[in-house]
Amino acid sequence: MAQKPVLISGAGLASLLLARSLLRSNIPFQVFERDATLSFRGQGYRLRLSNEGLNAIESVLDPAAFQKFYDRCGKTAGAGFAHFDAVTGELLEQTRTVGEMLGSRDGKVVGIARGDMRALFMEGCEEFVHFNKHVKGYELTDDGVRAIFADGTKSDEGSLLVGGEGIKSRVAKQVSGGKLKVYDTGARGIHGQAPTTAFKSLGEGVFRLVDDTNPDGRVTIITNVRPNDMDDPNVEFGWTMAGVPGTIKAPNDDYSIVGEVAAKIAKSLTQKWDPRFKPLFDNMNEGQAAFWKITCSTPSGVPEWPNEPRVTVIGDAAHGMTPAGGIGANTAVQDSALLGRLLREAGGNQPGVTEEYEKGMRVYASEAVKYSYGMATKQFQVTIDEMSEVS
Ligand SMILES: Cc1cc2nc3c(=O)[nH]c(=O)nc-3n(C[C@H](O)[C@H](O)[C@H](O)COP(=O)(O)OP(=O)(O)OC[C@H]3O[C@@H](n4cnc5c(N)ncnc54)[C@H](O)[C@@H]3O)c2cc1C
Numbered sequence: 430m431a432q433k434p435v436l437i438s439g440a441g442l443a444s445l446l447l448a449r450s451l452l453r454s455n456i457p458f459q460v461f462e463r464d465a466t467l468s469f470r471g472q473g474y475r476l477r478l479s480n481e482g483l484n485a486i487e488s489v490l491d492p493a494a495f496q497k498f499y500d501r502c503g504k505t506a507g508a509g510f511a512h513f514d515a516v517t518g519e520l521l522e523q524t525r526t527v528g529e530m531l532g533s534r535d536g537k538v539v540g541i542a543r544g545d546m547r548a549l550f551m552e553g554c555e556e557f558v559h560f561n562k563h564v565k566g567y568e569l570t571d572d573g574v575r576a577i578f579a580d581g582t583k584s585d586e587g588s589l590l591v592g593g594e595g596i597k598s599r600v601a602k603q604v605s606g607g608k609l610k611v612y613d614t615g616a617r618g619i620h621g622q623a624p625t626t627a628f629k630s631l632g633e634g635v636f637r638l639v640d641d642t643n644p645d646g647r648v649t650i651i652t653n654v655r656p657n658d659m660d661d662p663n664v665e666f667g668w669t670m671a672g673v674p675g676t677i678k679a680p681n682d683d684y685s686i687v688g689e690v691a692a693k694i695a696k697s698l699t700q701k702w703d704p705r706f707k708p709l710f711d712n713m714n715e716g717q718a719a720f721w722k723i724t725c726s727t728p729s730g731v732p733e734w735p736n737e738p739r740v741t742v743i744g745d746a747a748h749g750m751t752p753a754g755g756i757g758a759n760t761a762v763q764d765s766a767l768l769g770r771l772l773r774e775a776g777g778n779q780p781g782v783t784e785e786y787e788k789g790m791r792v793y794a795s796e797a798v799k800y801s802y803g804m805a806t807k808q809f810q811v812t813i814d815e816m817s818e819v820s
Contacts (some may be wrong), residue, residue, distance in 0.1 A: 442547060442744065456777050503655035508731060572584070585616060590739065614751065620669050627712040630708075632654065687718065759797075
C-alpha cells in the first residue's frame with residue numbers, strides 16, 4: 430500500500446525546506462498554502478543567515494542545490510552594525526559586541542530576500558504545493574490525520590500533519606490545547622524599499638540608524654547595503670523601521686494596510702533625518718511599504734503539551750520571535766532539518782518521531798525565543814506579562 434503523505438500547512442520557509450527534505454528522502458508529502466501564489470503579498474525583508482541556519486539548510490539540500498542557494502545569498506563585509514544618529518548623521522559606534530555580531534560564513538554578513546529563499550526551497554516540490562488552501566484545523570482518523578480547510582473541505586488522509594503556517598497557526602493552537610501563545614509587544618514596524626541609488630552615501634555594510642528625538646519614543650531603521658548590487662540601479666534595497674510602542678500608528682489600528690499610507694508615515698517619522706539618509710524615504714517604492722507588528726511567543730520558552738504522534742509544529746508556529754537578534758528564520762530552518770532527518774531515518778512518520786523532534790526543538794528554540802525577547806526588551810523597550818491576555 431502506498432505510504433500516506435506528510436501534510437504540511439503553510440508554504441513558508443520552514444515548510445518548504447521540510448518539503449525539500451522529504452523530496453530527497455522519497456517520502457510523499459502535500460503542502461497547503463493559504464495565499465494564491467508564492468509572491469501573492471510583498472515578500473518584504475531580507476533575512477540574515479547565521480552559521481546555525483546555514484548549516485541546517487546545507488544538511489537538507491544536496492551539494493549542488495546548496496551551492497546555488499549560497500551563491501544567491503548576498504555577502505556583505507563587516508561583522509557588526511555601524512550605528513548612526515539618524516538626525517545628526519554622526520557615527521555613534523561600530524558594534525563588535527556579543528549579540529550584535531552579524532557575520533557567519535567567511536566572516537561575512539550572509540543574507541537573502543525571504544521571497545528568493547522560498548522560491549529556491551520550493552524547487553522540485555512545485556507539483557506537491559497547493560495554493561488557495563487555508564488550513565483551519567485538523568481531524569485525527571483511525572490511523573492518520575486530515576487537514577480541514579476554511580471552505581469546509583478536507584485533505585487526503587496523511588500520516589502526519591506539520592503546522593508550519595506561522596504565528597497565527599491554527600494547527601499549533603489545536604495540537605497544544607492553546608498552550609502555544611503569541612503576544613503583541615505593542616512595538617510596530619514599517620518595511621520599505623528604494624532603488625540602490627538612494628543608499629549610495631552609506632557605502633557597503635549593515636547600518637542601524639537611531640532617532641531618539643521623537644517625543645513618542647525611539648525609532649530605528651536597519652538596512653544592509655550589499656557590494657554586488659549597490660551599483661545596479663535596477664535593484665532595490667530594503668530597510669526595516671521599528672518603533673517602540675506608541676511611535677508608529679496605522680490608521681484605525683489596521684496593520685494590514687500596505688502602500689502609500691505606510692510610506693507616508695515612514696516619511697513623516699524621518700522628516701528631520703540627516704540629508705544623507707533622506708533618499709531612503711524620499712525615493713522609496715511606495716507600493717512596497719508595509720506595516721508589521723512585533724509579536725513574540727511565550728518569552729520563557731516553548732511550552733510543553735502532551736505529544737500527539739500525528740501532528741506537530743515547526744517554525745514561527747512553534748516559536749515566533751521578535752526580529753531582534755535576527756534568528757526567527759534561522760531557528761525555523763533548524764526545525765525543518767531536524768524533523769526531516771528524523772522522518773528520513775524512520776522511513777516516514779513512525780511512533781516516537783514527533784516526540785523526539787519536539788524534545789530537541791524545545792531546547793534550541795526556547796533559547797532562541799529567550800534571547801530574541803531579551804534583545805527586544807532593550808531595542809524596542811517592550812515587556813510581556815505572560816499572565817496577561819493573549820491574542
Ligand atoms: C522585519 C522582519 C525581519 C526579520 N529578519 C530576520 C532575520 O534577519 N533573520 C532571521 O532568522 N529571521 C528574521 N525574521 C523572522 C523570520 O521571517 C521568520 O521567523 C520566518 O519567516 C518563519 O518562517 P515560517 O516558515 O515559520 O513562517 P512564514 O515564513 O511566516 O510562513 C508561513 C506561511 O504560512 C502561510 N499561512 C498562514 N496561515 C495559513 C493557513 N491558515 N493555512 C495555510 N497557510 C497559511 C503564510 O501565507 C506563509 O506562507 C524577520 C522577521 C521580520 C518581521
